[in-house]
Amino acid sequence: MTAIHLHNVQFRWAAQMQNTLYIPELSVQRGDKVFIQGHSGSGKTTLLNLIAGIHCPQQGKVQVLDTDLTVLSAMQRDRFRAQHLGIIFQQFNLLPYLSLLENVQLPCQFSSQRKAKAGNIMQTSLHLLDELQIARSMLHKPVNTLSVGQQQRVAVARALIGQPEIIIADEPTSALDTENRQRFLDLLFSEIEQRASTLIFVSHDPSLATHFSTHIQLAELNAITLSV
Amino acid sequence: MILIKLAAKSAWNRKVSLSLAMVSIAISILLLLGVDTIRKQAKNSFINTISQTDLIVGARSGSVNLLLYSVFRIGNATNNMSYQSYQDIAAMPQVKWTIPISLGDSHRGFRVMGTNQDYFRYHHYGQQQPLLFQQGQAFDDVYDAVIGYEVARQLNYQLGQEIIIAHGLVSTAFSLHDDKPFKVVGIMAKTGTPVDRTIHISLRGIEAIHVDWQTGTRSAIAVSADQARTMDLQPQTITAFMLGLERRIDTFRLQRQINQYRAEPLLAILPGSTLAELWQTVGQFEKILMIISSLVLVSGLIGLLTTLLTTVNERRREMAILRTVGAHTYHIGLLFTLEALLVVAGGCGLGLILFYVTQILMQPWLATSYGLYLTISFLDVQQWLILLIAMILGVILSLLPAWLAYHYSLQDGLMVKI
Numbered sequence: 001m002t003a004i005h006l007h008n009v010q011f012r013w014a015a016q017m018q019n020t021l022y023i024p025e026l027s028v029q030r031g032d033k034v035f036i037q038g039h040s041g042s043g044k045t046t047l048l049n050l051i052a053g054i055h056c057p058q059q060g061k062v063q064v065l066d067t068d069l070t071v072l073s074a075m076q077r078d079r080f081r082a083q084h085l086g087i088i089f090q091q092f093n094l095l096p097y098l099s100l101l102e103n104v105q106l107p108c109q110f111s112s113q114r115k116a117k118a119g120n121i122m123q124t125s126l127h128l129l130d131e132l133q134i135a136r137s138m139l140h141k142p143v144n145t146l147s148v149g150q151q152q153r154v155a156v157a158r159a160l161i162g163q164p165e166i167i168i169a170d171e172p173t174s175a176l177d178t179e180n181r182q183r184f185l186d187l188l189f190s191e192i193e194q195r196a197s198t199l200i201f202v203s204h205d206p207s208l209a210t211h212f213s214t215h216i217q218l219a220e221l222n223a224i225t226l227s228v
Numbered sequence: 229m230i231l232i233k234l235a236a237k238s239a240w241n242r243k244v245s246l247s248l249a250m251v252s253i254a255i256s257i258l259l260l261l262g263v264d265t266i267r268k269q270a271k272n273s274f275i276n277t278i279s280q281t282d283l284i285v286g287a288r289s290g291s292v293n294l295l296l297y298s299v300f301r302i303g304n305a306t307n308n309m310s311y312q313s314y315q316d317i318a319a320m321p322q323v324k325w326t327i328p329i330s331l332g333d334s335h336r337g338f339r340v341m342g343t344n345q346d347y348f349r350y351h352h353y354g355q356q357q358p359l360l361f362q363q364g365q366a367f368d369d370v371y372d373a374v375i376g377y378e379v380a381r382q383l384n385y386q387l388g389q390e391i392i393i394a395h396g397l398v399s400t401a402f403s404l405h406d407d408k409p410f411k412v413v414g415i416m417a418k419t420g421t422p423v424d425r426t427i428h429i430s431l432r433g434i435e436a437i438h439v440d441w442q443t444g445t446r447s448a449i450a451v452s453a454d455q456a457r458t459m460d461l462q463p464q465t466i467t468a469f470m471l472g473l474e475r476r477i478d479t480f481r482l483q484r485q486i487n488q489y490r491a492e493p494l495l496a497i498l499p500g501s502t503l504a505e506l507w508q509t510v511g512q513f514e515k516i517l518m519i520i521s522s523l524v525l526v527s528g529l530i531g532l533l534t535t536l537l538t539t540v541n542e543r544r545r546e547m548a549i550l551r552t553v554g555a556h557t558y559h560i561g562l563l564f565t566l567e568a569l570l571v572v573a574g575g576c577g578l579g580l581i582l583f584y585v586t587q588i589l590m591q592p593w594l595a596t597s598y599g600l601y602l603t604i605s606f607l608d609v610q611q612w613l614i615l616l617i618a619m620i621l622g623v624i625l626s627l628l629p630a631w632l633a634y635h636y637s638l639q640d641g642l643m644v645k646i
Binding site for chain 2: 087158
């Protein structure tokens with residue numbers, strides 16, 4: 001079963017004449033853990049924006065979980081993203097004016113189906129935070145007193161709540177030190193396994209690739225770079 | 229709804245800078261509501277202070293001046309007029325009734341007014357309401373006094389209370405007429421006019437306390453209270469007098485006669501038209517105050533706008549987070565508008581509180597210094613409109629940062645390039 005399928009996708013910024021991204025073919029199966037390697041500026045964030053439905057390609061088809069995002073309106077894509085995707089950034093994942101728990105529960109506020117899948121939201125969020133080794137005593141601390149490692153793990157909890165089918169992680173470990181990095185990856189994989197989610201993990205660091213079943217070089221994927 | 233909750237929490241997170249904007253809006257609301265209230269109430273209060281009086285006569289000075297000191301007890305007469313002239317005019321056939329008054333003394337901050345029993349018969353206020361007694365009756369003996377409602381309430385006076393009258397408006401040890409104490413024989417019902425803050429004694433009483441005073445100081449030869457009682461206490465001068473006519477038609481003719489009175493320079497005014505004259509000047513002033521207050525509101529709102537604008541850039545990461553969990557781009561803009569609305573609404577609320585507190589604090593001072601009796605009541609339609617307009621303006625101004633935020637979030641997507 002296909003989780004993500006890109007076909008003949010071409011994307012350029014509004015002001016530009018030339019394409020930034022040209023992907024003839026990309027296919028990801030459900031349950032796959034895909035490592036996409038690319039340095040910054042290679043178009044990896046653009047790719048993630050397309051998969052997440054933030055932007056639409058000028059040409060081609062972006063199919064996520066049997067839905068063609070290119071035929072949806074912007075608001076429909078927003079709702080799709082709320083329901084089926086969990087996204088983790090490199091840093092600054094959390095809203096400073098919400099509590100830890102409120103941050104984790106944020107996706108449920110924007111999608112009723114996701115909220116339904118989460119069941120008892122309080123229990124689910126506490127459970128997730130436990131699994132991600134966030135101590136109960138940290139729960140009422142303001143978000144910006146947490147260490148980067150803790151913040152990233154809370155971000156994982158937020159991405160996972162309500163069991164979205166696809167998790168996208170954009171350089172989630174780049175701000176962590178080696179010890180925290182390993183811990184983060186272990187926990188992330190353990191959660192993904194439990195839920196059989198699909199993982200798209202983007203990074204510039206090739207040493208991380210060993211954990212993943214599929215390894216894609218963005219430079220090879222993006223036909224723009226090939227033609228140069 | 230989640231957006232309102234997010235807007236509220238986000239605003240609370242930046243409460244220091246936003247609360248300054250809120251306070252400045254609150255102050256402008258206080259100004260706008262305050263100016264509007266005083267404007268309306270002053271006019272009403274002044275109009276209601278006196279009714280059914282055709283002419284007021286005093287020594288020649290300005291007409292507004294005469295109105296102010298004779299009716300509102302604001303300011304002082306430049307000159308007194310002779311009792312003789314008063315009697316002559318009162319004797320004219322067109323004149324139905326007169327009330328002579330004599331001002332210049334005080335008691336513990338309240339004005340003392342000398343008059344006669346006609347005052348209690350003929351003085352009307354508001355909607356042709358006569359003066360009523362709460363307790364006791366009008367003065368009879370030389371040293372009897374009738375006090376107004378506020379005097380009794382503030383000084384806690386009962387019937388039989390002994391009071392010492394001071395010469396002039398400031399009481400020092402040297403200016404007290406302490407050898408001639410007065411007794412309270414009547415307390416008047418509340419009128420909501422300067423009558424409440426006045427102590428009324430007879431003209432003979434005024435003469436008695438000044439019988440051994442010359443040009444403002446006590447003379448060497450003392451005259452005791454009882455001695456004074458036996459003397460001829462016919463007044464030589466009074467400050468002014470009010471009169472009512474048999475027929476209204478005679479008003480202008482009599483006014484002209486009095487203004488051309490040969491024996492001494494006098495001025496007769498129609499209270500209504502002099503009040504209108506006063507209001508013309510005040511009216512200009514009112515308009516300017518309202519304009520200034522509106523400008524203060526605008527500057528408060530611009531302060532809020534500045535605060536919001538400077539944070540748009542900082543908050544792009546927050547906006548990206550919200551986009552990833554499924555917020556629409558217009559939600560992002562809406563958040564800013566909601567925050568602005570919360571701050572303006574908070575400013576209006578705080579402004580309302582300040583408004584009522586200020587009214588309560590200023591009520592006594594306004595009554596004493598300006599004869600303005602402030603009624604504290606709910607906002608009228610126009611004032612609710614002021615609050616509504618403030619909020620609408622806030623929303624309109626917030627559209628700029630809201631649009632900017634929307635624009636950035638469209639561009640940025642998942643990755644904020646700062």
